[in-house]
Amino acid sequence: MPDGSWIQxxxxxxxxxxxxxxxxxxxxxxKCDYVHGLWTNESRLVEIEHEGxxxxxxxxxxxxxxxxxxPEEALFLMEMNVLQVWYNFLPMSIEGAYCRFLGxxxxxxxxxxxxxxxxxxxxxxxxxxxxxxxYEREIGLDKYQKKKERQLGDPMTSSLLTKKNSIEELAQxxxxxxxxxxxxxxxxxxxxxxxxxxxxxxxxMDCAASIEKAHSQETEIGGNEExxxxxxxxxxxxxxxxxxxCLNDNVTSLSPVDDNILTTFxxxxxxxxxxxSESRNASGFQYKSSAWDFRxxxxxxxxxxxxxxxxxxxxxxxxxxxxxxCELDCYxxxxxxxxxxxxxxxxxxxxxxxxxxxxxxxxxxxxxNSRNWSEYKVCLYNWRSNNWRQxxxxxxxxDGLQPLVRPELATxxxxxxxxxxxxxxxxxxxxxxxxxxxAVLPHxxxxxxxxxxxxxxPGTPDFRVIVMRCDESPxxxxxxxxxxxxxxxxxxxxxAVVDAGTVMFNxxxxxxxxxxxxxx
Amino acid sequence: MFECVTYNRMSFDRGKTTITxxxxxxxxxxxxxxxxxxxxxxxxxxxxxxxxxxxxxxTHLGLPLQLMPEEVTLLLEKGLAEVVENTxxxxxxxxxxxxxxxxxxxxKRQVELYTRERQEEIKRKLPQIIAGKxxxxxxxxxxxxxxxxxxxxxEFEKEIEMTVEDVGIPTLQEASMLxxxxxxxxxxxxxxxxxxxxxxxxxKEVLRYRVFRDLWDKGHYLTSGSKFGGDFxxxxxxxxxxxxxxxxxxxxxxxxxxxxxxxxxxRLGTNVKKTIVLSSVDENDxxxxxxxxxxxxx
Numbered sequence: 028m029p030d031g032s033w034i035q036x037x038x039x040x041x042x043x044x045x046x047x048x049x050x051x052x053x054x055x056x057x058k059c060d061y062v063h064g065l066w067t068n069e070s071r072l073v074e075i076e077h078e079g080x081x082x083x084x085x086x087x088x089x090x091x092x093x094x095x096x097x098p099e100e101a102l103f104l105m106e107m108n109v110l111q112v113w114y115n116f117l118p119m120s121i122e123g124a125y126c127r128f129l130g131x132x133x134x135x136x137x138x139x140x141x142x143x144x145x146x147x148x149x150x151x152x153x154x155x156x157x158x159x160x161x162y163e164r165e166i167g168l169d170k171y172q173k174k175k176e177r178q179l180g181d182p183m184t185s186s187l188l189t190k191k192n193s194i195e196e197l198a199q200x201x202x203x204x205x206x207x208x209x210x211x212x213x214x215x216x217x218x219x220x221x222x223x224x225x226x227x228x229x230x231x232m233d234c235a236a237s238i239e240k241a242h243s244q245e246t247e248i249g250g251n252e253e254x255x256x257x258x259x260x261x262x263x264x265x266x267x268x269x270x271x272x273c274l275n276d277n278v279t280s281l282s283p284v285d286d287n288i289l290t291t292f293x294x295x296x297x298x299x300x301x302x303x304s305e306s307r308n309a310s311g312f313q314y315k316s317s318a319w320d321f322r323x324x325x326x327x328x329x330x331x332x333x334x335x336x337x338x339x340x341x342x343x344x345x346x347x348x349x350x351x352x353c354e355l356d357c358y359x360x361x362x363x364x365x366x367x368x369x370x371x372x373x374x375x376x377x378x379x380x381x382x383x384x385x386x387x388x389x390x391x392x393x394x395x396n397s398r399n400w401s402e403y404k405v406c407l408y409n410w411r412s413n414n415w416r417q418x419x420x421x422x423x424x425x426d427g428l429q430p431l432v433r434p435e436l437a438t439x440x441x442x443x444x445x446x447x448x449x450x451x452x453x454x455x456x457x458x459x460x461x462x463x464x465x466a467v468l469p470h471x472x473x474x475x476x477x478x479x480x481x482x483x484x485p486g487t488p489d490f491r492v493i494v495m496r497c498d499e500s501p502x503x504x505x506x507x508x509x510x511x512x513x514x515x516x517x518x519x520x521x522x523a524v525v526d527a528g529t530v531m532f533n534x535x536x537x538x539x540x541x542x543x544x545x546x547x
Numbered sequence: 548m549f550e551c552v553t554y555n556r557m558s559f560d561r562g563k564t565t566i567t568x569x570x571x572x573x574x575x576x577x578x579x580x581x582x583x584x585x586x587x588x589x590x591x592x593x594x595x596x597x598x599x600x601x602x603x604x605x606t607h608l609g610l611p612l613q614l615m616p617e618e619v620t621l622l623l624e625k626g627l628a629e630v631v632e633n634t635x636x637x638x639x640x641x642x643x644x645x646x647x648x649x650x651x652x653x654x655k656r657q658v659e660l661y662t663r664e665r666q667e668e669i670k671r672k673l674p675q676i677i678a679g680k681x682x683x684x685x686x687x688x689x690x691x692x693x694x695x696x697x698x699x700x701x702e703f704e705k706e707i708e709m710t711v712e713d714v715g716i717p718t719l720q721e722a723s724m725l726x727x728x729x730x731x732x733x734x735x736x737x738x739x740x741x742x743x744x745x746x747x748x749x750x751k752e753v754l755r756y757r758v759f760r761d762l763w764d765k766g767h768y769l770t771s772g773s774k775f776g777g778d779f780x781x782x783x784x785x786x787x788x789x790x791x792x793x794x795x796x797x798x799x800x801x802x803x804x805x806x807x808x809x810x811x812x813x814r815l816g817t818n819v820k821k822t823i824v825l826s827s828v829d830e831n832d833x834x835x836x837x838x839x840x841x842x843x844x845x
Contacts, residue, residue, distance in 0.1 A: 029784035039785050043586050050578035050610050052599045053729070059722040105728055106597035115638040117646055117736060120729040121596070122567065122576050122611070126633050129570040139595060146597065146605050497773050526773035528593030528613040 054108040061111040064101060066119065071132050073101035073112055082109060085150045085480060097153065098128035099141045106142070136525035137470065140494045143523075143530045150474040151492075152485060156464075159487070161515045169486060348398050440544045465509035467502050469520065470494045490519045497526035507535050564628040566619055567611075568742055573619045573630065574611040576731040581612045588627065589763065590618045591770050591786055610730055615771055616746040617759040623744055624760075631739035633732055642736055653726075658719045665716045676714060680707050750799070758797050758826040761834045769795075776815055777823070793824045793838075800827040800835075813841030 029035065064073040073096040075087070086100045096104070102124050104110035112119045114127070129135055144151045159169030423430055432446045472488035474480060491514075493502060501522055502510075510520060522533045564580045566573045575581050575592065584590040598609035614622075622628035636642075669676070685703050692698050747756045755778055762769055768782040770791075777794035794816060798804065804825075816823040816839060823839040 028789045035788070039788060040586075042785075042787050043582050047578045047582040049598065049600065050581060050594075053727050054599045055725050055727050057722070058724045058726045061726065103597075107602050108599065108728060111726070111728060116643045117638060117733075118726075118728070120732050122569075122574075122633070122730065122732045123737070125569050125574070125611070126567075126732075135570055135572050142597065143605055146603050148603065524773065527615050527771040528595040529771060529774060531774065 054106075056108050062104070062109060064096065064110050064112040066101075066112050066114040066127060068127070070095075071098060071128075071130070072096065073098065073110075075110070079104075079109055085482070088482065098133045099138045102128050102138060103142050103145050134494075136494050136496055136523075139525055139528065140492060140523040140530055141471065144471070144473055144492070148476050149489075150476060150480055150485075152472050152474070152482075152488075154469045154472050154491065155485075156468070157514055158485075164487065164516065170484065348400065348403055444544070462509070462513045462515075465506055465513050467493065467506050467510070469510070473521075487516055488518055490521050492521045492523050492532075494523050494525065497524055501533075502535070508537075511537055563626070564622065565739065566614060566622070566628050566630045567739070568630050568632050568744075573614045573616070575614065576611050578610060581610065584612075584622075585785070588622070589766075589768050590614070590622065591768055592618060593771065615759075616752075617756050617769075619744060620746050620756055621760060621763060630742050630744045632742045633737045634740050636736050636738055638736065645735070650726075654721060654724050657724055661719045662716055666711055669711050669714045669716075673709065673711065673714075677707050677709050680709070751797075754797050754799060754828060757828055757834060758795060762795065762826075767793075772796075775819060775821065778826075780821075781824070791821060794819075794821050795824045795826055798825055798827050800829050802827075809839065810841075813839050817841045 062075055062077065062079040064075045066073050075094050075096060078087075078094065082104060083094075086104070087094055087096045089095070096110075101110060101112055102121075105112060105119075105121055105124055112124060114123075119127070129138065141151055163169050420434065431449075432443055436442060436446060469491035471492040471494070472485070473490050473492055474485060475489050495501060501524075507520065520535045522535055524531045524533065564575060564584060565577070566575055575584065581592070584592065592612040592614045594608040594610065595613045596609045596611050598604075598607055601607065619628070619630060623630065684707070688698050688702055747753045759769060759779060762779070762781055768784065768786055769779045770782070770786060772779045772794060774780070775794045778797045779795040780791045781793040781795055782791045783789055796812065812823045812825075825837040825839060827835060829835050
């Protein structure tokens with residue numbers, strides 16, 4: 028294409044002239060419109076006195092009543108012509124900022140990815156670890172930032188190089204959760220309806236009431252150790268992290284209870300009040316133990332003892348009302364498990380849409396999705412009486428060698444194909460709330476621009492980013508899998524590869540191949 | 548109106564580009580030098596800062612210009628640049644005073660320019676101002692007339708005498724003074740110190756540099772190849788006007804390439820309409836290039 032012609036040369040020259048002019052343009056602003064910042068070498072942070080017009084909502088953090096900006100944020104704001112950083116009573120140039128800010132806590136790649144995403148408009152925050160477990164998100168507890176975390180100081184202040192430390196910090200926080208959930212698990216296995224105390228728990232007698240509630244609720248919910256854990260975590264945090272004198276070797280032993288205690292489900296209120304009083308505890312007030320002994324109050328259990336336990340087969344799960352997902356072959360319905368779960372509108376809509384337009388429904392059009400359990404029982408009866416049953420072909424199912432497909436489970440082509448799968452395709456690694464933090468943590472949590480964004484409680488990010496250089500090898504499959512299991516949410520993980528100034532994003536995500544159904 | 552300051556490196560007057568080494572990476576902070584590198588020396592580099600006039604986008608970025616280590620080595624070998632590191636001078640009271648004086652001077656100058664500009668504007672708009680004042684006065688007279696006062700018609704026709712000086716100009720507050728965030732370091736407070744540049748070191752780096760140098764000598768424009776999965780991208784002319792023709796992949800001469808790798812590279816090249824050039828240095832220390840083309844025999 029280059030033909031050495033004069034006109035081409037002229038065009039290129041013109042291009043360069045314009046480019047030089049554009050690149051040389053200065054960053055000018057009124058003195059009063061600049062935010063004044065101070066750089067300190069020791070803390071490697073920029074301190075500001077007054078927030079600017081708009082950036083404080085998404086950037087920066089407060090520590091001890093003072094406002095700070097991370098170096099990459101400060102550098103970005105300088106390039107945006109919003110912030111003027113002073114050091115030694117002299118204003119810093121951008122080159123000077125590059126020289127001073129880049130270092131062990133901030134690599135060039137980190138800054139380039141940060142600036143790239145910010146220029147696109149995203150809200151980018153240094154990774155803060157696992158903020159809420161899956162259950163907390165489901166019941167909506169993630170909206171309430173754990174008070175202790177706020178008091179402890181922003182997790183955002185963990186610097187890059189001290190990633191190890193931040194992992195330790197997180198591990199500490201999670202470790203507490205883990206050790207408690209471990210105990211919860213054990214106890215669950217031992218006694219279904221018995222409430223056994225967590226031995227070695229360094230919980231004061233004062234906290235016994237809230238713990239009892241937590242215990243009882245936890246067994247009620249039958250299998251959701253996370254809930255108890257989040258409450259216990261808070262109480263643990265309060266009691267352990269606050270002051271050493273809270274560590275008491277009182278073992279709270281709770282005797283097994285005949286009837287299950289069904290407490291009113293104002294647990295968030297109850298625990299909040301418990302914790303507010305416990306936080307007062309830190310400054311030395313006495314916590315008044317509750318006047319009621321919940322072990323001796325008998326509340327009826329509507330769910331477990333009404334004798335109307337329905338066992339739903341997987342094939343019949345299409346008829347169930349609303350949010351019941353039958354993943355197991357045999358599902359012992361426990362109504363308690365579904366109370367207080369936050370309704371995920373998007374997922375519900377998606378599910379309803381799928382049901383509406385899926386082929387499955389052609390079979391059940393006459394039965395229709397039931398709206399409640401009484402309707403379901405009617406549908407189930409109709410369905411069972413009209414369909415193939417195992418006892419109609421006893422000779423086939425008599426020996427050890429049985430057909431792969433069972434007639435009653437042959438509801439759709441997809442179901443049959445699934446039955447025919449001898450080698451099960453691997454699914455995502457099992458979700459595990461007790462997972463250890465992975466060896467490599469993401470560097471950024473990225474959020475879409477949102478008016479309701481709150482720095483103190485940002486919620487689940489829209490995606491997370493790991494920054495790496497071109498010559499480094501990407502995180503291996505095990506690390507990616509660990510990250511997925513650890514965070515236990517559907518947030519995609521992006522890998523930002525930086526090479527000599529150019530940033531490229533790659534998504535790393537798990538997905539399962541869909542079953543191809545060409546007939547039926 | 549605002550006289551901005553661009554610190555032009557003194558070394559550039561000697562004919563050498565200044566490359567600043569910051570945290571292991573090389574940058575150029577001057578637009579004139581960046582243009583010279585690209586226009587005259589065919590060194591492209593990558594812009595990695597925000598553009599002052601359009602900061603919230605990623606398609607067109609601004610200074611600093613980040614250079615590949617190969618580019619820096621080439622410039623040093625040709626004696627066209629020097630690599631420096633900024634060392635901080637100890638800040639004395641003198642320097643602080645000097646800065647304050649500079650600021651005051653800038654403020655005074657700005658006030659001057661501002662007043663002058665306003666005066667020119669008033670001069671230009673003087674007839675309109677007078678007309679406006681007349682209309683206002685006539686309106687007032689009209690009101691008075693309506694209220695019953697008897698006013699002569701000649702009052703309406705009276706001319707208003709006004710000069711430029713009569714129109715008041717608000718003072719420029721110090722807080723509204725324009726300030727600049729300079730791009731490059733102030734040479735009065737930082738001293739650049741020459742540093743030793745030790746690239747290339749490992750075999751891989753040596754090979755990369757050999758290939759880069761050879762292709763550059765042949766007249767190509769080379770940029771980083773990570774966008775296309777290679778080592779370099781070679782353009783026949785300025786990247787702004789021409790598409791690249793080659794994806795250069797450096798391989799040691801004796802390295803084995805698996806079939807899968809060949810297919811990957813071949814396919815990649817075909818999909819982006821570029822030729823994969825496998826480059827290596829043979830036993831006689833000569834560079835040899837092999838181009839890869841994916842053909843189908845069907």
